[in-house]
Amino acid sequence: MKRYHLLIVDDEQRFANMLAKRLGLRGCHCDVCYNGQQALEMVARTDFFLILLDLHLPDIYGVEVLKRIKEISAMSPVIILTGHGTEEDRRACMQQGAYAFMHKPLGIDELMAILAQIGEMSP
Amino acid sequence: MIDRIRRAFGSIWPEFYRQNNQHLDPYFTFTNYRKIWAIGICLLVVTALVPLLVVTIIHYQLLQSSVDSELKLRTERLASNARRAVTYFMEERLNALRFTVNEIAYDQLTDPDHLAEILRNLKLGFGGLTDLSVIANTGAQLAYAGPFNLEGRDYSNQQWFIECQKYHFYVSEIFRGYRDAPHIIIAVKSFRPDGSIFFLRATLETERLIQTLSSYETGAHAEIFLINRSGIVQTPSRFYGDTFQKMSLPVPAYSPRTQVALAEDDQMRSILMGYAYISTQIANTPFILMVIKQKAGMMQVWQQLRSNINWFVGLCTLAILVVIIITCSYMVNKLYRADKAKAEAMALMEQSNQLATIGQLAAGVAHEINNPLALINETAGYVKDLFVLTEQYRRDDELIGYIDDVLDAVERCGTITRQLLGFARKFEVKISKVKLNEAIADVLVFHHKEAAYRNIKVHVNVPEDLPPIETDRGKLQQILVNLVNNAFQAVDNGCILDIQASPAGADKVCIVISDNGCGMPEENLPKIFEPFFTTKEGNKGTGLGLAITYGLVKKLHGDIAVKSKVQEGTTFTITLPIRIQEEII
Numbered sequence: 154m155k156r157y158h159l160l161i162v163d164d165e166q167r168f169a170n171m172l173a174k175r176l177g178l179r180g181c182h183c184d185v186c187y188n189g190q191q192a193l194e195m196v197a198r199t200d201f202f203l204i205l206l207d208l209h210l211p212d213i214y215g216v217e218v219l220k221r222i223k224e225i226s227a228m229s230p231v232i233i234l235t236g237h238g239t240e241e242d243r244r245a246c247m248q249q250g251a252y253a254f255m256h257k258p259l260g261i262d263e264l265m266a267i268l269a270q271i272g273e274m275s276p
Numbered sequence: 277m278i279d280r281i282r283r284a285f286g287s288i289w290p291e292f293y294r295q296n297n298q299h300l301d302p303y304f305t306f307t308n309y310r311k312i313w314a315i316g317i318c319l320l321v322v323t324a325l326v327p328l329l330v331v332t333i334i335h336y337q338l339l340q341s342s343v344d345s346e347l348k349l350r351t352e353r354l355a356s357n358a359r360r361a362v363t364y365f366m367e368e369r370l371n372a373l374r375f376t377v378n379e380i381a382y383d384q385l386t387d388p389d390h391l392a393e394i395l396r397n398l399k400l401g402f403g404g405l406t407d408l409s410v411i412a413n414t415g416a417q418l419a420y421a422g423p424f425n426l427e428g429r430d431y432s433n434q435q436w437f438i439e440c441q442k443y444h445f446y447v448s449e450i451f452r453g454y455r456d457a458p459h460i461i462i463a464v465k466s467f468r469p470d471g472s473i474f475f476l477r478a479t480l481e482t483e484r485l486i487q488t489l490s491s492y493e494t495g496a497h498a499e500i501f502l503i504n505r506s507g508i509v510q511t512p513s514r515f516y517g518d519t520f521q522k523m524s525l526p527v528p529a530y531s532p533r534t535q536v537a538l539a540e541d542d543q544m545r546s547i548l549m550g551y552a553y554i555s556t557q558i559a560n561t562p563f564i565l566m567v568i569k570q571k572a573g574m575m576q577v578w579q580q581l582r583s584n585i586n587w588f589v590g591l592c593t594l595a596i597l598v599v600i601i602i603t604c605s606y607m608v609n610k611l612y613r614a615d616k617a618k619a620e621a622m623a624l625m626e627q628s629n630q631l632a633t634i635g636q637l638a639a640g641v642a643h644e645i646n647n648p649l650a651l652i653n654e655t656a657g658y659v660k661d662l663f664v665l666t667e668q669y670r671r672d673d674e675l676i677g678y679i680d681d682v683l684d685a686v687e688r689c690g691t692i693t694r695q696l697l698g699f700a701r702k703f704e705v706k707i708s709k710v711k712l713n714e715a716i717a718d719v720l721v722f723h724h725k726e727a728a729y730r731n732i733k734v735h736v737n738v739p740e741d742l743p744p745i746e747t748d749r750g751k752l753q754q755i756l757v758n759l760v761n762n763a764f765q766a767v768d769n770g771c772i773l774d775i776q777a778s779p780a781g782a783d784k785v786c787i788v789i790s791d792n793g794c795g796m797p798e799e800n801l802p803k804i805f806e807p808f809f810t811t812k813e814g815n816k817g818t819g820l821g822l823a824i825t826y827g828l829v830k831k832l833h834g835d836i837a838v839k840s841k842v843q844e845g846t847t848f849t850i851t852l853p854i855r856i857q858e859e860i861i
Contacts, residue, residue: 165647171654178661236646257650258690260683261657 157202157268159183162192162218163234164211172205175261181268189213196222201229203252203271208235208242216242219249230271234259290605292612299802303619306611313608320600325593332589336582343578344538347548347569352536355550355567358492358500359534362565365404365488366447367556369480370462372402374445374558377466377476385410385419385476392421404484406459411437411475422479424455436461440475445559450482450502450510450519458482458519486511497573502554503527504562516541516568525549528564538571546571638807642693649689656682696820707856710749712777712785713738719756723764730769738777745785746855751828758825759789759848766846767793783854790847796840804838832856 159181163169166187173183184199186192189210196204204222208215219231230252235242243254253267292309306312376394377385384390395408407422415432431437440446440463448461463477489500489511502510507527509517517523524542528535534552541547550567660679663669669676716736720727727734763773773791780786796804796811803809805826810819829836834852 165651168647168651168654171651171658175654175658175661178658178665236650237643256690256694257646258653258686259650260653260687 157181157272158199160192160195160199160201160204161185162187162189162204162210163207164188164209165207176264179261179265187211189215189218192218193221193225196225196229200226203268204229204231205234206231206251208233208246209237216245216249219246219251223250232264232267290609290612292609297616297619300616300619300623303622305615305618309608309612312611313604316604316608317600320604321597324596324600328589328592328596332585335585339578339581343575347571347574348536348538351548351550351567351569352534354492354494354498354500355534355536355552355565358489358567359552359554359565361488361492362485362502362554362563363556365485366462366554366561367558369402369404369478370445370447370464370556370558372398373462373464373476373478377464382468382474385474388419388421391419395421398478404481406479406481408479409477411463411477413473418474429454436463436477437475440465441473443559447556447559447561449504449508449562452520460485482511495573497570498567500565500567502563503566505553505564510563513566516566523566525566525568541568548574638696642696645689646693649686649693653683653686653690656686692820707746708749709744710747710752711744712742712787713740715749715752716756716775716777716787719753719760722757723760726764727773730764732764732767732769732771732773734773734775736775738775742777742779742785743854745852747832747852751832752852755825755828755832755850756787756789758821758828759850762821762848763789763791763793763846766795767791780851784851785854787850787852788847789850790845792845795842795844795846797842798840801838801840805836 157180159173159176161169161173161176161183163172163185164187169185169187173185176183184195184201186195187210189212192204192206192210193213195201206215206219206222210218213221215233215235219233222229222231227250231250233242233246233251233254234257235255236257238254238256246254252271255263290313292313301307376398380390380394385394391408391410395405398405398408407420407424409417409421410419411431412418415430415434415437417429417431436446436448444465446461446463450458450460452458453461459482460480461477462480463475465473465475467473485502489502493500499514499516501513501516503523504510505527507523507525509519509521509523512519513523516525525539528537528549528551530553531551532553534550536548536550539547539549548569548571550569552565554561554563554565656679660676660683663672663676663679713736716738720734720736723734726732760773760775767773771792773789776788776790778786778788800809800811804822806819807823808819809823826836829850829852832852833856834850836851837849838846839849840846
C-alpha cells in the first residue's frame with residue numbers, strides 16, 4: 154500500500170490524534186490540526202493526498218474552510234467528517250466540491266475503503 | 277344467528293350509541309351523547325305531542341257538548357210534536373162532543389136510534405170512538421149507543437162523574453172499567469132549556485192514541501208513551517214498565533212546557549228524558565207524555581267519529597314519534613361524527629406536535645452524542661489495532677471479541693443518531709412526475725434476493741392506466757422502502773406481500789401494502805407512528821422507521837393508516853394527492 158499523506162482537521166483533539174494513530178497503523182502518514190486557520194496554512198504548505206475535515210471548528214466554519222482549501226488546492230480530495238451534519242451542510246459541501254460527506258462515528262474500514270477508491274483514481 | 281342480528285342492528289343503530297373511542301375521549305366537546313339524544317327526544321316529544329293531545333281533548337269536549345245539545349234539541353222537538361198530536365187528538369174529540377151537545381136537542385140525544393146515528397157520524401168524522409151515552413144529573417144512564425150493553429147503569433159514584441160535575445169537561449185516564457178493556461172516557465156537561473144538567477159521555481179506543489204515538493217513534497233507541505200523574509204506565513213501553521204498572525223512572529215534576537233532561541234509568545243507562553204534561557184548551561188531562569231516548573244508541577255516530585279521531589291521533593302520534601326519533605338520532609349522530617372528526621384531528625395534531633418536539637430534541641441529543649461516540653469508536657478501534665498488531669494478544673479471541681462488542685455498540689449508536697438526524701432534517705421536496713409502478717419496482721429491486729431466499733411472494737398490482745402522480749420521488753421511495761422493510765421483518769418465510777395502487781377519488785391515489793405476517797395487537801396501533809416505539813424483540817429495531825415514514829407521508833401532503841390483526845397480518849394504506857403545489861410546502 155502506498156504511504157498516503159493525510160490531514161485531519163478536528164477540534165476534538167483526542168479524536169483527531171486517535172484517528173491519526175489508527176491510520177498510521179494502516180500505513181498512512183497523518184498530520185493533525187485543531188482549527189481552520191491552521192488547516193489552511195498546512196494545506197498551503199503541503200500537498201495532501203486527502204483531507205478529513207470537521208465542520209464545527211472553533212475559528213472558521215467547516216464549509217468556509219472547505220471553500221478556501223479548494224481555492225488553494227483544487228485537486229485535494231476533502232472528506233467531511235462531522236457529528237452535526239444537516240442537510241443544508243451536506244448540500245453546501247457537495248457544491249463546494251467535497252468528495253464525501255460522512256457522519257461520525259465512522260468505521261475505520263469504511264474510511265479505508267474510500268482511501269483505496271481515491272488511490273485507484275489518482276495517478 | 278345472534279351475531280347476525282347484532283350485525284344487522286349495528287348498521288341501523290346510531291354510531292354514538294356504542295361510543296368506544298377511549299383514546300379520543302379527552303378531545304370530545306360533549307361527553308354523553310346518549311343523554312343528549314334522550315333529552316332531545318323528550319323535549320321534542322313534549323313540545324310536539326302535548327299541544328296535539330290538548331287540542332284533541334278540547335275538541336272532544338266541544339264535540340261532546342254540541343252533540344249533547346243537539347240530542348236535547350231533537351228530543352225536545354220530538355216531545356213537542358208528540359205532545360201537540362196527543363193534545364189535538366183529545367181536543368178534537370172533546371170539541372166534537374161539545375158540538376154535539378150544543379147542536380142537537382136533548383130529546384133527540386136521548387133517543388137511542390138517533391144517538392146511534394150520531395155515533396156512526398162521529399166515527400166516520402173522527403174515528404176512535406167506541407160508544408156514546410147520555411147520563412142524567414143523577415148518574416143514571418138515559419141513552420146508550422155502542423157495542424156494549426150498558427143501558428140503565430148508574431154512574432153516580434164513578435170518579436169521572438164526580439169530576440165532570442165540577443169542571444164541565446172531563447178526560448179520564450186509561451182504565452179497564454166494566455168492559456175489561458183499556459179505554460178513555462171523555463165527557464161534556466150540558467144544560468137542558470129548563471136548567472137541569474146532563475152529560476154526554478164517549479169512550480175512546482186506545483189503539484188510535486197508541487198508533488198516533490208510535491208514528492213519532494224513530495229508531496230502536498227512542499220510545500214514546502204516556503203515564504198518568506202518579507207514574508202508572510198508560511200506553512205500552514218496552515223498557516220502563518208494562519201498561520197499568522208503575523213506571524221504573526221517577527215521575528217528572530210539573531212544567532207547563534215541554535222539558536228535556538239528562539238522566540239515568542234503573543239499569544244505569546244514560547238517557548235523555550223529554551216530557552210534557554198534556555192539557556187541552558178546554559180541559560186538563562191526567563196524561564204525561566214521556567219521550568225516552570237511550571243515549572248509547574243515539575251516540576253511535578259520535579262514537580264512530582271519536583274512534584276515527586282516536587285512530588287519527590294515534591297514527592299521528594306514532595308518526596311524530598318515529599320522525600322525532602329518526603331526526604334526533606340523525607342529528608345527534610351528525611354532531612357525534614363532527615365532534616369525532618374534530619377529536620381525531622386534535623389527537624392527530626397533538627401527535628404531530630409531539631413528533632416534532634421529539635424530533636427536535638432527538639436531533640440535539642444526536643449532535644451531542646456523535647462526537648463522544650466517535651472518540652469511543654476511535655479509541656476502541658485503536659486498542660483493537662494494537663491488539664491485532666501485538667503477537668501476544670492477536671490470538672486471544674476473547675479479548676478481540678470484547679473490543680468488537682464495544683465497536684458494534686458504537687456502530688449501533690451511530691445508526692440511531694443518524695436516523696434521529698434524518699428524522700429532524702428539514703428536507704426539501706423536489707417534485708417530479710412519478711409512475712407508481714416504476715417507483716414500486718425500483719424499491720423491490722433491493723428485496724428480490726431476500727424474497728427469493730425466504731420464499732416470500734410479492735404481488736404487485738398497479739393498473740397500467742393509473743396516471744403518474746406529481747410528488748417527490750426520493751421521499752416516496754423512502755416511504756415504500758420503509759414499509760416494505762417493515763413487512764419483510766413482520767412476515768415468516770413463505771408468506772405473501774401484496775402491494776396495490778388505485779385511484780382514490782378524483783385527486784388522490786391510494787397505495788396499499790399488506791402482508792399476512794404476525795400482525796400487531798390493536799392496542800399498539802395508535803402508538804406505532806411514535807418515535808422509539810418498537811415491538812421488535814431485542815435490539816432489532818430503533819422504533820424510528822415508521823415515525824420517519826409518517827413524517828415523510830405528511831411532507832407529501834398524504835395520509836397513512838394502519839390496520840392489523842394478530843396472526844392475520846398488517847395493512848398500511850397511504851393516500852397521496854396526485855398533485856402537490858410546490859409553494860405551499
